[in-house]
Every structure is written in structure tokens, then in C-alpha cells.
Amino acid sequence: MAHNGSWLWRDAMRAIRIMVLVAGFALMAGSASAQSGQLAVDNVWARATPGKSTIGAAYATIQSPTADRLVAASTPVAEKAELHTMSMSGMVMKMRPIAGVDIPAGQKVTLAPGGMHIMLIGLKKPLRAGQSFPLTLTFAKAGTRTVAVAVEKVGAAGPAAAAMH
Numbered sequence: 001m002a003h004n005g006s007w008l009w010r011d012a013m014r015a016i017r018i019m020v021l022v023a024g025f026a027l028m029a030g031s032a033s034a035q036s037g038q039l040a041v042d043n044v045w046a047r048a049t050p051g052k053s054t055i056g057a058a059y060a061t062i063q064s065p066t067a068d069r070l071v072a073a074s075t076p077v078a079e080k081a082e083l084h085t086m087s088m089s090g091m092v093m094k095m096r097p098i099a100g101v102d103i104p105a106g107q108k109v110t111l112a113p114g115g116m117h118i119m120l121i122g123l124k125k126p127l128r129a130g131q132s133f134p135l136t137l138t139f140a141k142a143g144t145r146t147v148a149v150a151v152e153k154v155g156a157a158g159p160a161a162a163a164m165h
């Protein structure tokens with residue numbers, strides 16, 4: 001009986017060893033895809049808002065190895081965050097909400113002043129240069145990403161970090 005028991009033990013140990021090995025491979029595969037295959041949100045910034053303005057805009061650069069779509073945004077600093085686009089209508093710059101921003105596979109999509117942006121409506125406090133606040137972006141496939149938005153000077157044309165390069 002004791003002999004039989006030790007065989008069972010050995011089988012169990014072998015099964016555990018195989019499971020550990022399989023788990024290890026799964027982890028390796030997971031971290032490899034994290035390095036090469038994930039949607040990335042970079043250069044996230046917003047312009048400081050003048051005076052008591054309750055409207056602001058945030059910008060970012062988004063890249064994904066597979067096609068995706070930015071469908072929503074939210075932040076605790078504003079009542080609402082909308083996806084907007086800006087275009088010239090005659091001599092007038094016009095802004096309008098859009099349902100989503102397509103992120104083509106492997107292509108950088110930049111939200112920037114004069115183009116697509118995330119409109120922050122109903123700011124609870126003015127955005128001051130040097131501050132940062134969280135912004136949650138929702139993608140159709142990649143799910144949600146919460147990123148830190150750096151607040152730049154009122155007249156800033158881009159993130160300070162990018163300007164230094």
C-alpha cells in the first residue's frame with residue numbers, strides 16, 4: 001500500500017510540474033505580447049484653461065498593432081468628456097462631436113489642437129499648468145486605458161516633453 005501511495009505522489013508531482021511549465025509558457029507569451037502587441041497612449045496633455053473657463057481639451061497620441069477604435073472618454077475633473085473634431089467651414093473653425101476615432105493597425109493617430117481632441121465639459125476646477133489629472137479612454141477592442149494628462153501652458157502647442165526632443 002505504501003508503495004502504491006508513493007507512486008500516486010510521484011504522478012501528482014509530475015502533473016504539478018507540467019502545470020507549472022504550462023503556466024510559465026503562458027506568462028512568457030503574455031509578456032511578449034505586452035511588449036510588442038498592445039495599444040499605447042502617449043503624449044497625453046491638456047492646455048491650461050484661462051480664468052474660470054469650464055471647458056478644456058485634452059490631446060494624445062494613440063497607436064495600436066491591430067485596428068481599434070476610441071469610443072469614449074471620461075475624467076473625474078469634468079462632468080463630461082466628448083470626442084470632438086475640428087474643421088474649417090469657410091473661414092470659421094467648427095467643432096463637432098464624433099462617435100469615435102478609428103485607430104488603424106500600426107498607425108499613429110494624434111489628437112492635437114486644430115484637429116481631433118477630447119473635449120472636457122463642465123470642469124470642476126480650472127486646469128493649471130504643471131498639474132496632472134487622470135483620463136480614462138475606452139477602446140472598442142483594447143478596453144479601457146487610464147492615463148495621466150499633463151497640463152501645459154495656455155498657449156502650448158504640444159506636450160513640453162515632446163518639444164524638447
Ligand SMILES: [Cu+2]
Pocket residue numbers: 057084085095096117118119
Ligand atoms: Cu471640442
